[in-house]
Amino acid sequence: xTDDTPLGGGSPLIDAHxxxxxxEAGRADWARVNQVRLRAGDRIGITYHVASVLGSYGHxxxxxxxxxxxxxxxxxxxxxxxxxxxxxVRWYVTVNPNHTAHALTEIDRGVSRGAIGIKLLxxxxxxxxxxxxxxxxxxxxxxxxxxxxxQHRTREWPNQEVxxxxxxxxxxxRHPQVSFILAHLGxxxxxxxxxxxxxxxSNIFPDLSGSGVDRGMIDAALDALGSERVxxxxxxxxxxxxxKLRALDVIGLGSDARANVRWRNASRLFGAHAFxxxxxxxxxxxxxx
Amino acid sequence: xxxxxxxxxxxxxxxxxxxxxxxxxxxxxxxxxLGAWVGYLPAAWHRDPLPGNETLFAAIDAYPALRAAPxxxxxxxxxxxxxxxxxSRGAAAIRAYPMQWGMGPHDDDMRAxxxxxxxxxxPLVLTxxxxxxxxxxxxxxxxxxxxxxxxxxxxxxxxxxxxxTGAGRDLLEETHWGLTPAEQGRVFWDFAWxxxxxxxxxxxxxxxxxxxxxxxxxxxxxxLTQAPRANLDLLPGDLQPSGIxxxxxxxxxxxxxxxxxxxxxx
Numbered sequence: 011x012t013d014d015t016p017l018g019g020g021s022p023l024i025d026a027h028x029x030x031x032x033x034e035a036g037r038a039d040w041a042r043v044n045q046v047r048l049r050a051g052d053r054i055g056i057t058y059h060v061a062s063v064l065g066s067y068g069h070x071x072x073x074x075x076x077x078x079x080x081x082x083x084x085x086x087x088x089x090x091x092x093x094x095x096x097x098x099v100r101w102y103v104t105v106n107p108n109h110t111a112h113a114l115t116e117i118d119r120g121v122s123r124g125a126i127g128i129k130l131l132x133x134x135x136x137x138x139x140x141x142x143x144x145x146x147x148x149x150x151x152x153x154x155x156x157x158x159x160x161q162h163r164t165r166e167w168p169n170q171e172v173x174x175x176x177x178x179x180x181x182x183x184r185h186p187q188v189s190f191i192l193a194h195l196g197x198x199x200x201x202x203x204x205x206x207x208x209x210x211x212s213n214i215f216p217d218l219s220g221s222g223v224d225r226g227m228i229d230a231a232l233d234a235l236g237s238e239r240v241x242x243x244x245x246x247x248x249x250x251x252x253x254k255l256r257a258l259d260v261i262g263l264g265s266d267a268r269a270n271v272r273w274r275n276a277s278r279l280f281g282a283h284a285f286x287x288x289x290x291x292x293x294x295x296x297x298x299x
Numbered sequence: 300x301x302x303x304x305x306x307x308x309x310x311x312x313x314x315x316x317x318x319x320x321x322x323x324x325x326x327x328x329x330x331x332x333l334g335a336w337v338g339y340l341p342a343a344w345h346r347d348p349l350p351g352n353e354t355l356f357a358a359i360d361a362y363p364a365l366r367a368a369p370x371x372x373x374x375x376x377x378x379x380x381x382x383x384x385x386x387s388r389g390a391a392a393i394r395a396y397p398m399q400w401g402m403g404p405h406d407d408d409m410r411a412x413x414x415x416x417x418x419x420x421x422p423l424v425l426t427x428x429x430x431x432x433x434x435x436x437x438x439x440x441x442x443x444x445x446x447x448x449x450x451x452x453x454x455x456x457x458x459x460x461x462x463x464t465g466a467g468r469d470l471l472e473e474t475h476w477g478l479t480p481a482e483q484g485r486v487f488w489d490f491a492w493x494x495x496x497x498x499x500x501x502x503x504x505x506x507x508x509x510x511x512x513x514x515x516x517x518x519x520x521x522x523l524t525q526a527p528r529a530n531l532d533l534l535p536g537d538l539q540p541s542g543i544x545x546x547x548x549x550x551x552x553x554x555x556x557x558x559x560x561x562x563x564x565x
Contacts, residue, residue, distance in 0.1 A: 044497070223525075229316070260329070
């Protein structure tokens with residue numbers, strides 16, 4: 011490996027769960043944090059960040075219960091960033107299902123500006139009927155839905171109406187045409203509960219992001235779901251993302267299975283057209299092999 | 300460089316794959332680490348630490364790269380004798396779990412243990428957490444170690460050397476900036492739970508607290524050993540090389556020096 015080789019290896023890599031900040035997110039260092047994400051992404055070898063902006067991140071409405079106005083501003087900021095970084099950033103349009111009309115309008119507006127998926131937070135329990143019109147719109151547009159999840163909901167937690175794998179499975183069962191990305195398997199709660207909760211629901215795809223790096227988690231996810239249903243991602247801790255990439259290299263996965271987790275699954279969910287550099291890199295590798 | 304925060308043995312609240320010393324030795328080799336201070340994981344929840352310590356010493360006896368970090372509980376009868384004994388047997392560090400033992404931040408027994416360890420030249424290892432608060436079992440009610448505990452122990456005396464494992468940025472800063480420079484020099488931290496990019500907490504702490512205050516700890520077999528290396532690799536370019544401390548230096552010479560000291564304490 012040369013000094014120029016990315017720390018996470020040279021083959022395509024899609025971070026299916028990233029976030030960026032903006033000027034109205036209540037923190038003065040927002041631009042620095044965005045730049046650090048892009049810098050670290052280059053160092054790791056992330057080909058594409060699939061990202062969202064979560065309203066005002068609590069500055070003018072709660073992060074997990076964002077107001078329509080904050081969502082609109084946040085989605086505008088996200089679209090602008092994706093335009094500016096078009097070679098490496100794709101985006102989810104974020105909506106709050108408690109405001110159905112705004113959510114549907116915002117999805118259409120986002121897609122018209124290039125959004126390739128929908129981000130749902132914890133504004134309403136995942137199995138609530140209010141999510142149905144959003145999922146119907148997702149099905150119509152072939153838009154994957156990234157849903158914030160608490161791994162094993164044992165009680166209510168403050169500042170969010172959390173859902174777990176069981177809750178998301180109920181929603182996914184009602185909408186078999188929609189692909190649901192179950193957020194941050196390593197992001198808090200008991201991942202061991204999530205795996206059997208979603209195992210039978212084949213349109214749920216957990217991402218590996220989160221600060222948690224429990225030993226055994228990746229192995230268990232792959233054993234339960236297979237490499238075709240697990241997505242690599244970072245969320246807010248990119249060092250744990252790199253650690254998980256390196257763990258993928260030592261747990262005995264074949265090259266196809268590693269490629270599935272690194273990028274192919276994301277490419278299948280979002281559509282290959284969304285990630286042209288992954289396709290060209292894979293084609294070049296195939297020619298060279 | 301050694302790993303200051305490894306364990307062997309099962310965890311009470313979830314299955315851990317292969318927490319055996321022979322696996323740990325292979326992992327250390329793979330990660331390029333020269334050795335580890337090893338605790339016996341179940342001992343954190345035992346009342347009497349003696350049987351767990353015996354299990355630990357027996358389990359790692361055949362592995363020179365593994366140095367015992369046994370438990371000494373300072374509210375247990377004859378703890379001074381236990382300390383002398385384990386140090387005489389080659390303990391590289393002593394582990395204590397004030398939260399699991401229900402000890403408050405200003406517990407005199409814990410401060411006495413810290414001073415006794417300091418006199419013997421062995422670091423005292425404190426564990427902030429074994430796993431994320433959000434996934435903790437309902438039976439695991441101890442809570443995270445507090446900064447007040449660490450400050451109080453660090454102030455116990457000039458010989459004290461404390462290694463705090465599993466802290467995040469908040470606890471670390473609350474402790475560090477609540478100590479005098481001399482007291483700060485008694486405390487070392489691993490960075491297994493400190494966030495890297497994009498928040499860059501580790502980079503911030505290297506710039507403010509200094510890389511020399513950090514040692515390498517993996518928390519194997521609970522966590523992926525790749526995590527701390529990944530955090531170092533993603534530091535901004537101006538912070539490479541990192542300049543972190545090697546925990547083995549904290550116990551340097553412990554074999555001869557601490558055995559002599561153990562005889563004095565005994």
